[in-house]
Amino acid sequence: xxxxxxxxxxxxxxxxxxxxxxxxxxxxxxxxxxxxxxxxxxxxxxxxxxxxxxxxxxxxxxxxxxxxxxxxxxxxxxxxxxxxxxxxxxxxxxxxxxxxxxxxxxxxxxxxxxxxxxxxxxxxxxxxxxxxxxxxxxxxxxxxxxxxxxxxxxxxxxxxxxxxxxxxxxxxxxxxxxxxxxxxxxx
Amino acid sequence: xxxxxxxxxxxxxxxxxxxxxxxxxxxxxxxxxxxxxxxxxxxxxxxxxxxxxxxxxxxxxxxxxxxxxxxxxxxxxxxxxxxxxxxxxxxxxxxxxxxxxxxxxxxxxxxxxxxxxxxxxxxxxxxxxxxxxxxxxxxxxxxxxxxxxxxxxxxxxxxxxxxxxxxxxxx
Numbered sequence: 001x002x003x004x005x006x007x008x009x010x011x012x013x014x015x016x017x018x019x020x021x022x023x024x025x026x027x028x029x030x031x032x033x034x035x036x037x038x039x040x041x042x043x044x045x046x047x048x049x050x051x052x053x054x055x056x057x058x059x060x061x062x063x064x065x066x067x068x069x070x071x072x073x074x075x076x077x078x079x080x081x082x083x084x085x086x087x088x089x090x091x092x093x094x095x096x097x098x099x100x101x102x103x104x105x106x107x108x109x110x111x112x113x114x115x116x117x118x119x120x121x122x123x124x125x126x127x128x129x130x131x132x133x134x135x136x137x138x139x140x141x142x143x144x145x146x147x148x149x150x151x152x153x154x155x156x157x158x159x160x161x162x163x164x165x166x167x168x169x170x171x172x173x174x175x176x177x178x179x180x181x182x183x184x185x186x187x
Numbered sequence: 188x189x190x191x192x193x194x195x196x197x198x199x200x201x202x203x204x205x206x207x208x209x210x211x212x213x214x215x216x217x218x219x220x221x222x223x224x225x226x227x228x229x230x231x232x233x234x235x236x237x238x239x240x241x242x243x244x245x246x247x248x249x250x251x252x253x254x255x256x257x258x259x260x261x262x263x264x265x266x267x268x269x270x271x272x273x274x275x276x277x278x279x280x281x282x283x284x285x286x287x288x289x290x291x292x293x294x295x296x297x298x299x300x301x302x303x304x305x306x307x308x309x310x311x312x313x314x315x316x317x318x319x320x321x322x323x324x325x326x327x328x329x330x331x332x333x334x335x336x337x338x339x340x341x342x343x344x345x346x347x348x349x350x351x352x353x354x355x356x357x358x
Contacts, residue, residue: 034356053272061344147271
């Protein structure tokens with residue numbers, strides 16, 4: 001439990017560093033218009049059990065010719081995730097580089113220069129709870145789980161100030177007038 | 188007619204125990220169920236067999252399967268832990284659902300889930316029926332009125348697509 005909390009704190013710290021340092025570059029990219037034919041690389045962090053299914057459903061409606069390539073990041077201990085991934089279309093599976101981060105908790109010292117390197121995707125989607133990004137991406141979109149009706153998850157609370165878009169599928173968790181928007185059901 | 192009990196990827200001894208009690212099996216039979224399928228995951232298993240007939244109900248049990256969707260399709264009723272993935276799968280299959288939050292999980296997060304909001308507007312109109320504890324499961328099975336339920340709204344994938352397109356500069 002302590003390792004979990006410590007990891008989360010360090011992750012948030014890394015994100016904080018990342019969101020502050022390359023501020024100008026980020027703002028420039030934020031307003032960049034894309035043409036309909038442009039592609040956009042996407043990464044999604046798959047958390048535990050049922051949330052994997054939720055994240056896959058969330059992405060299933062996207063235009064996969066536009067959002068390509070897609071990287072699925074699976075954390076250690078997510079035993080059901082690869083099986084759930086296999087429910088995607090076989091044709092789709094070939095285009096997905098599946099990245100297994102088996103030592104998510106191994107490095108507790110933030111490597112700041114590494115955060116400034118080439119981003120690994122244009123957008124990183126986090127579907128909480130249980131999602132801890134340690135990898136840089138220009139855009140961070142956090143989608144609170146459908147299961148969170150009244151209160152945010154711990155991941156949600158901690159990551160709320162540090163992501164570009166914070167989405168809740170129910171009104172109550174963000175009624176404190178903090179950051180975020182209620183989008184209704186996305187899955 | 189089959190009922191499916193699922194604990195997802197977790198351990199939920201209390202739920203597995205209660206569905207196999209005489210009271211619960213009677214309630215199933217009263218409501219016309221002849222088959223009970225139990226996906227018990229990492230829960231303890233105290234029965235001598237994985238497949239047997241008791242109180243006129245054919246019971247079969249297993250730990251995990253790659254996908255439960257087929258079992259959900261074949262079931263007339265699903266009794267589930269309050270996992271988001273399972274709830275979504277069952278709601279989309281338009282099956283009656285009884286949800287039992289698993290209070291033993293981290294941060295007690297399942298009592299915070301849709302299952303804990305019996306009065307919340309949207310889910311009142313869905314095909315889900317929610318119960319707080321495994322103790323009133325028998326009563327829930329007895330009083331279930333499937334006919335009065337309306338199906339959950341269809342999945343609208345365009346919402347997230349629009350948000351992402353807007354965020355990434357396509358709109």
